[in-house]
Amino acid sequence: MLAMAKDERGHMIVPHEVATGADCDGCLIVQERGELADLVCNVCDAVVDTVPIERAGATLMELACREICSARCPHCGALNTFPGFTVIEAFICSECGEGVAVSRLVQ
Numbered sequence: 206m207l208a209m210a211k212d213e214r215g216h217m218i219v220p221h222e223v224a225t226g227a228d229c230d231g232c233l234i235v236q237e238r239g240e241l242a243d244l245v246c247n248v249c250d251a252v253v254d255t256v257p258i259e260r261a262g263a264t265l266m267e268l269a270c271r272e273i274c275s276a277r278c279p280h281c282g283a284l285n286t287f288p289g290f291t292v293i294e295a296f297i298c299s300e301c302g303e304g305v306a307v308s309r310l311v312q
C-alpha cells in the first residue's frame with residue numbers, strides 16, 4: 206500500500222532521449238534509496254542522475270525542460286540539446302557539424 210502512494214506523487218515522465226540525448230526509447234523513473242533518489246531509465250537501466258529525494262521532482266522538471274531546448278538535426282537525425290536555452294534559432298549539429306536553421310516562420 207505504501208508503494209501505491211509513491212506512484213501517486215505525480216513525477217514528470219521524462220524520456221531518456223530528452224534527458225541525455227541517449228538513443229533509447231525508455232523513460233526516467235525515480236528509484237528511491239534512503240535519502241537519495243536515482244533517476245533511472247526504465248528500459249536500459251542507465252542512471253542519469255542521483256539527487257537528494259526532495260530534489261527528485263525538480264530535477265525531473267529541469268530534464269523535461271530540455272525537451273523545449275532540443276532539436277533534431279535534419280542532416281543526420283541526431284538530437285541536439287541546449288540546456289539553458291528557451292528558443293533556438295540556429296545551431297551546429299554536435300554529430301555531423303552541419304549548420305541547422307530552426308525556423309518556424311510560415312510564408
Ligand SMILES: [Zn+2]
Pocket residue numbers: 221227229230231232246247248249250251
Ligand atoms: Zn534508456
Ligand SMILES: [Zn+2]
Pocket residue numbers: 278279280281282283298299300301302303
Ligand atoms: Zn547532424
